Amino acid sequence: MAPSPTRQRLIGYARVSTEEQATDAQLDELKAAGCAVIHQEHGSGASRARPVLSRLIREISKGDVLVVVRLDRLARSVSHLLEVIETLEEKGAHFKSIRDPIDTSTPQGMFSLQVLGAVAQLERSLISERTKAGMKAAAAKGKRPGNPGLREGRPEAIRKTALARDRVYLGDLLTAVDSFLPVVRQMRPDHSWRDVVQVLNARGQRWTDQSLRRAIKRLVAERMAELELLQKARRRPPDDRIMTLIAGIAISNPNLTLREIGVQLEGMRERTPRGGREWKASSVKFQLDRARKMGLAVPDIQ
Numbered sequence: 001m002a003p004s005p006t007r008q009r010l011i012g013y014a015r016v017s018t019e020e021q022a023t024d025a026q027l028d029e030l031k032a033a034g035c036a037v038i039h040q041e042h043g044s045g046a047s048r049a050r051p052v053l054s055r056l057i058r059e060i061s062k063g064d065v066l067v068v069v070r071l072d073r074l075a076r077s078v079s080h081l082l083e084v085i086e087t088l089e090e091k092g093a094h095f096k097s098i099r100d101p102i103d104t105s106t107p108q109g110m111f112s113l114q115v116l117g118a119v120a121q122l123e124r125s126l127i128s129e130r131t132k133a134g135m136k137a138a139a140a141k142g143k144r145p146g147n148p149g150l151r152e153g154r155p156e157a158i159r160k161t162a163l164a165r166d167r168v169y170l171g172d173l174l175t176a177v178d179s180f181l182p183v184v185r186q187m188r189p190d191h192s193w194r195d196v197v198q199v200l201n202a203r204g205q206r207w208t209d210q211s212l213r214r215a216i217k218r219l220v221a222e223r224m225a226e227l228e229l230l231q232k233a234r235r236r237p238p239d240d241r242i243m244t245l246i247a248g249i250a251i252s253n254p255n256l257t258l259r260e261i262g263v264q265l266e267g268m269r270e271r272t273p274r275g276g277r278e279w280k281a282s283s284v285k286f287q288l289d290r291a292r293k294m295g296l297a298v299p300d301i302q
Helices: 024-032 051-059 078-090 107-140 155-187 193-201 209-221 238-252 258-267 281-293
Strands: 010-016 037-042 065-068 094-097
Touching (some): 155 193, 238 258
Parallel strands (some): 010 065
């Protein structure tokens, strides 16, 4: 007898805006759909800051299905919806909307998703076209672009703009947090911000010491990161610094080979303990062996 297929775990997500009363109606529908676990969030549909949703997507497992009552409960736009679904697909998870024909575990649902993708592209084109037409019409009437309140220095306009930019910044951080926070946790405060930035940027990211420190400060303020990450890095002898740096690279990406770690060190312009520019696999292995003897949980790399 063939083994029965593993049942998918349905995880519900309910959101209400600050003007709405409660999520009770959504909870009832999600429970009726078979969701044993339901996450609730309060916030405006236009807001990019969705900490509950961001945490849910980070923790969702392969084979799980994220379920919502309606698409507008999840996403602030079609492009945002597609971005969330793409992230779920990368993790091997699926998405389903109870009242909409979207279920990425079925061929019909994937077809509907492709239609939405075309709609999103059209939406962007129309917005761009309307924006250009509006600016042209305003210029013809002698109007200047931008917010009049900001041009006149009105405090309320400045405050609203600052708050809007802050929400966008936090939303962008939450979207990208999985790409940088694990590495920061592995390396800080044993390493300087410069060392952490070098490791992250060698993986295709774009950070400066200041921008990364600012991001971690914000995550600490939101209680999504630990305060000790901001502690001052301890001074280390040069040999110890390079050893822990190599260990940090290996821990953050266990799939790298010894030679690939050496190439990364050369790209970071890190000199060998003897001052050389070329890192041999044997030199990398020596430093990793030292790290293991000191108790660091370094993966076995060939």
